[in-house]
Amino acid sequence: MVAALCNAQRARGCAVRSTGQRRKPARAQRNLHSAPSYAEARRGGARGGCDCRGDPCRTTPPMNIECGVDEAGRGPLAGPVVAAAVILDETAPIHGLADSKTLSAQKRAALFELICARARAYCIASASVEEIDRLNILNATLLAMRRAVETLAIRPTLAQIDGNRCPPLNIRAQAIVRGDAHIPAISAASILAKVARDRMLLELHAQYPEYGFDRHAGYGTRAHLAALQRYGPCVHHRRSFAPVRALLKHSHLV
Template sequence: MSEESKITAGIDEAGRGPLAGPVTAAAVILPSDFNTEILNDSKKLPEKKRLAAAAVILEQAVSFSVGWVWASEIDAINIHNASLLAMKRAAEGLSIKAELYLADGKFEPNIDGEVRAVIRGDASEHCIMAASILAKTARDLWMIRYSWIEPLWEFERHKGYPTKKHAELIRRYGYSPIHRRTFNVPYGP
């Protein structure tokens, strides 16, 4: 069977670099007639376009799933292994088993089936671009909702990423329940 005719799922993660929150991965199987003009690497799309693209992906995807690895797990197994685990969880959550999994990056997650790592796949493979958009959107929305529970750290502003303001808030209030304890806080003591 040619690679083009295989049921293919794209997988990507978001949230490797933040000081707080989960690392989140999405797996997406797109229909063959999907309008790929809306796709791009999620980091290159403005938030409004990313949200609009995510809505179209959710509506039209053959199957999609999101996998989460929480801060305590990240601290226990490290961010690299957590990213691969999030990808595995996303792939395992698909309602349809893919015949081929294309994972962004240079490492293959441990998924039952044919897996291929694609370096910079979020810029070259449409199904990975779609996964990139869903992973970032899901994670950002989760961080915004969590900020309603723990408003002191202003997660709605920085989504857990290491900004000067975030570092200042950690120094002022200490760690929240979702901070990664093994990550270093930048910008001085």
Template sequence: MIKEKLFSDHVSDEWLIHIKNDERVGVQKLLEQFEKRQLKKQELKKAFYEMMQYENKLKSQGVQLIAGIDEVGRGPIAGPVVAAAVILPEDFYLPGLTDSKKLSEQKRESFLDVITDQAIAVGLGIVSPTEIDLMNIHQASLEAMKRAVHELLIQPEHLLIDAMKLPDLNYPQTSIIKGDAKSISIAAASVVAKVTRDRMMKDIASDYPGYGFEKHMGYGTREHIEALKTLGSTPYHRKSFAPVNQFV
């Protein structure tokens, strides 16, 4: 009974005082676990509001529709570049949201559901491996971000972008180094882009088994390079990238 109540969201101060006076070892261990969870919640809450600093500054200036933008897939030797643009509502709250690379796959998936359910607008931009070979990876990343913004059904008033600027878009914008760990809007875009791309790579893996796409997501791991040597390249490999260009 005590355990269930401590794990619930309905714990009164009076009841906690009563439990703290309970000298049973088992009760005190449960209380210690409860206090650690509460401390973790407070840390996540503090981190969340610290990551709202850019959004809050813009909102204090009257800007409401803020789009966070991020891309994934610059480093792999196979697969697309995927970008996302996300406009979050005023009351959005998702403690623990941060750079998608720091989150487990399970956490990213659960966060994606919350983000897509609550967001004012979400846009995706995808640039294929063939396009990457034609325009180079830097231009492909910019293009993916621009496509993501164009896919938004609601026009943003300001863009928060992870480490880049989009010169061809006529929106006020702020480039933030390591923005996916400093802006909650960019972090949300990071999760959307990462989960979307990972799902695409798993689909590619079912069409081209033997490469391990579902594990390395197109990065040049030892397993991936060995598969290239024995199986050759696929239509999803970036032909301009080393070492793919050796096996075309």
């Protein structure tokens, strides 16, 4: 599913004829800048794109291609963990990149569109709730990051990862603590991951409005914990997380 989704996206954003000429995307295709749906996230889906300007899609790429990688959604009690990988285009700078947590929702949404339009390549991937419960949240996060990097339409030579752990990759990787505040490509990845995940949780809210996912995005707020006590967990809650596990144990549902 990961490969299929990314290949479809690549065909929309980076279709190249055998002569090397760029082919325009068909008008009927879905918007390239849309985030993955929640259904795709439940399958561990990935969505990526490539703006085929200049040299990015040549057979022989430049020697140094760096991508920034970040995640969103490690702490919530519900929903997937999402990761993004971004290769920025130095000839198309994006002003205002920063750690997504320091930006307003409106600013993040605007930058999301700019990143998707101007980046040389990007990919948004996820690990599902089922994978989180099976692997644990750390390993599921690393899995989502690996999916994002390995599904990029352009193969990077270095992955710069926000944090202190790198996923297993077949390219060089560098962990950078607070990288989302200092490395533009990581900042861009943090914005894509955050916006994509927030949109997934809005989809989830439409199905389960009683939990208030539109307000807390699955985090363990007082309101969310109260809703869990009143309604019990839904299928999208992470059974391996202590508040959900304790509630299920108390209710004899595990």
